[in-house]
Structure formats: C-alpha cells, structure tokens
Amino acid sequence: MKPCLFLRLAFVFALLTPFLSSNAAQPNIVIFYADDLGWGEISAQGFSKDIPTPHIDSLAQNGLRFTNGYVAATYCSPSRAGLMTGRYPTRFGHEFNTVANTVGLRSDQTTMATRLKALGYATAAIGKWHLGNQPENRPTKRGFDEFYGTLNNTPFFHPTNFIDSRISNEVREVTDDTFYTTNAYADRAVDWLEKNQAKPCFLYLPFNAVHAPLQAPKKYLDRFPNITDEKRKTFAAMMSAMDDAIGRVLTKIRALGQEENTLVFFISDNGGPTASTTSYNGPLRGFKMTTFEGGPRVPFIAQWKGKIPAGKTYDFPVMNLDVLPTALIAAGGKPEASWSLDGVDLMPYLTGKQTSRPHQTLYWRYGPQWAIRHGDLKLVVSKGGSGQPELYDLATDIGESKDLASAQPAKVKELQALWDKWSAEQAPASTPDAGGGATKKNKKKKGN
Numbered sequence: 001m002k003p004c005l006f007l008r009l010a011f012v013f014a015l016l017t018p019f020l021s022s023n024a025a026q027p028n029i030v031i032f033y034a035d036d037l038g039w040g041e042i043s044a045q046g047f048s049k050d051i052p053t054p055h056i057d058s059l060a061q062n063g064l065r066f067t068n069g070y071v072a073a074t075y076c077s078p079s080r081a082g083l084m085t086g087r088y089p090t091r092f093g094h095e096f097n098t099v100a101n102t103v104g105l106r107s108d109q110t111t112m113a114t115r116l117k118a119l120g121y122a123t124a125a126i127g128k129w130h131l132g133n134q135p136e137n138r139p140t141k142r143g144f145d146e147f148y149g150t151l152n153n154t155p156f157f158h159p160t161n162f163i164d165s166r167i168s169n170e171v172r173e174v175t176d177d178t179f180y181t182t183n184a185y186a187d188r189a190v191d192w193l194e195k196n197q198a199k200p201c202f203l204y205l206p207f208n209a210v211h212a213p214l215q216a217p218k219k220y221l222d223r224f225p226n227i228t229d230e231k232r233k234t235f236a237a238m239m240s241a242m243d244d245a246i247g248r249v250l251t252k253i254r255a256l257g258q259e260e261n262t263l264v265f266f267i268s269d270n271g272g273p274t275a276s277t278t279s280y281n282g283p284l285r286g287f288k289m290t291t292f293e294g295g296p297r298v299p300f301i302a303q304w305k306g307k308i309p310a311g312k313t314y315d316f317p318v319m320n321l322d323v324l325p326t327a328l329i330a331a332g333g334k335p336e337a338s339w340s341l342d343g344v345d346l347m348p349y350l351t352g353k354q355t356s357r358p359h360q361t362l363y364w365r366y367g368p369q370w371a372i373r374h375g376d377l378k379l380v381v382s383k384g385g386s387g388q389p390e391l392y393d394l395a396t397d398i399g400e401s402k403d404l405a406s407a408q409p410a411k412v413k414e415l416q417a418l419w420d421k422w423s424a425e426q427a428p429a430s431t432p433d434a435g436g437g438a439t440k441k442n443k444k445k446k447g448n
Helices: 003-025 054-062 076-085 098-102 112-117 181-195 230-255 320-330 409-425
Strands: 028-034 064-066 122-128 146-150 162-164 168-172 201-206 262-268 300-303 312-314 361-366 369-374 377-381 390-393
Touching: 028 076, 028 230, 028 320, 054 230, 054 262, 054 300, 076 098, 076 112, 076 320, 112 122, 112 201, 112 320, 122 181, 146 181, 181 201, 181 230, 230 262, 262 320, 361 409, 369 409, 377 409, 390 409
Parallel strands: 028 201, 028 262, 064 312, 122 146, 122 201
Antiparallel strands: 064 300, 146 162, 162 168, 262 300, 361 369, 369 377, 377 390
C-alpha cells in the first residue's frame, strides 16, 4: 500500500472511530408496560404470594425496584402519552382516554421512538398502542419501524383492531383460534430482536395483560388449581402468561450476548381496578382512575447489568416521564430545553452520583380529581374521599388513612398553591364523562 493512501485511510478511520465506538456503546432499550397491574401484585413487592412471577422478580434481583414509582396519569391512554413524550399528558390536553379515540397523540408531540430513531435505533412497538386509531397516529407514523398489536383495548383471543405492519398497516381481526395476544407478542418480540441484533434496538412491549376481559389459555389456568375464585384464577393465569413472555424476551437478549448492554424497564400503566379484575394494590388506598396512591403508584423496576446496582430498592419518587430522558441520554442523545420535558435522567441518581431526590414535587390531574406530592406530603382530592383536599404523610402513612389537613392548614395552603400554579400551566381541563372520557374538548397549547 502506498504511504499516502495509508495515511488517508488512517485519517478517515480516525474521523469515523468516535461514531463507530458511540454506536457500539449504545444500549438496547426495552420497556415492558403492563396494563392495569396493581402495585401489590408482583411477588417482589412482598404482598401478594399466590401468583409466582419469577421473570419479573429477576428484574428486581438484577436491578432496582422503585418503592415510590409513579405514572403521570391514573389510566390507560394518558399514561402512555406521558411515557412516550416525557411530558405530563395534561400539558397537551391528553387527560382522558377519548383523546386517543378522537384526535390521538397530538402531532406536535414527539415520541421516544422518533427521538431514538434519530440516534440510529431500530424501533418496534409490540402490544397495545392506545395513542390514536387514526392512520396518521398509528405507531409506524410515530417513530416505530414496526408495529404488531392492537390499536386499543381488545380481547386476548381473536383480537380486533389488530395490525401487523409486516403485512399491512390496515386493521383486521385475528381469526386464528390458537392466537393469544400475550404469547404472540413474545413470539414477535423474540423474532424482531433476532432480526435487528446488528443495530441498537428500542423495543416497546405494552401488554394488554392484565386488563379486562379476563381470558387465558388452559395451559395457564391449569397452573393454579388451588385458586377457587374463577375471576382470580383467570387473572393469575394471565399474569403468569405475561411473566413467561417477559422471560422469553430476557432469555433472547441473553442468548444474543446483549444482556449487559440493555436497559430494561418494567412498569404498569396505572394501578389495579381491583373490583373488576382482582388486581391487587397492596396497602394502597384507591385504584385505577383515582388519585389516591392506588391509582398512579405502580410496580416499577429498572435493570441494566453492570450499570444499575442489583438487588436493591430505590425509595425516592420517580415517574414514567423519566424513562424518555434516561433512555435518550444513555443512547448518546441530549434533551433540548425547547422540548420542555418533565422527566429527568435517572442514571445519576441510581448510581449514587446524585443523592438528592429526582423530583421534589409530582402532580396529577384527572378531571375533578387531582393530587400533588411534595416531598413526602401529599394533598389529594379523589373519588372515594371527602371531596375536600386531604393531606397525608406518605412516609408514615402509605395507606392514606390519617388526614392531616385540619392539623396542618399552612401545609394545605402551600401545596394547594403549588398545584394551582402547575394546573394553570396545563391545557384547559375538561369534564370527564362516565366512561372516563372528556365531554368538553381541550384547547390546544403549543408543544414540541
């Protein structure tokens, strides 16, 4: 080789090296998003013992379990809107499920998939979308290379509103009698990881388990002969199927030699609707669609072997809004101030570089229900409550049983003022209808 040619090649290689090494270091991002799973349900939480969840528990054993993990909304579509944007869904009028059915995730809101795709990631959404049925709002139009799942709630057998983007982006009903969503989602996830192992991957796997309707194959029902309540038995079977599906994905990641280069989150979209499905919220008061702790406080685990401490708990409050900035920065990106993210990068906190709280204050608004957590004090107006702001110290009263409002009026006033200021920054509130939707259309606020 001529010396000048060698020098030119060396120069080109030197220029490319930072990009090559950066790409090699980019971690895979995997998000398991359970549906309607109560805070006390997984066995790692220490409350429920009748449904083994060994694969979910392995994430807690190999990573961090967040004892104060929250989502930014108390039910399905707004919770997903917060996860995908890193912003309070109330900021852009996504306060209720009907937004997904009428206008979908607003076009000026950028998804995590779009942001990671710009960094060179392969992206797939496999499961329940629930961010817009309209063609322009389907996952492949919102940053995902591939979508395999349903646009919103569906039966587990013969799912309706189903799309397999490898075939078509048109909606169809699955007629195959052997098809069960949870198992099929694991099949596709494993296949997709195999096909895309040469690139950094973002796999978003939002199960429709364990949302109603309660349906499960005999294989999983047979695992629980000692549960005599039929509703609880079917729920247990659904939970076990989801745990198996997660195990299959984790096994594939390990087989591909990518376990130490994969950041994994396991989160529920909201608390359990106990009466309808038996999903258990442990000692928490309230349930799905309430602003007591049983609504927004959820199972929340992060694993990144070699980067996140293993087998420990993290006790400061975190929120699903933190996933986007955490993933983006891990991938080599840098959030811009103009994005107006409400989430933060959790990694400095999880590794001990930052010892303060990631969030001093968290907020919720769901029609007339609302809450603010400031430090360990929570001011809340919720269905099932007195109708007046109630004050609780979550450090000593996780079950929100002792209202301190009359004893600490100054704190009530302080937290009310903080919440009022935050609420005024959100899109105008709407009145929820009986189904949890909105009867008055929100005005749009400029977003990103």
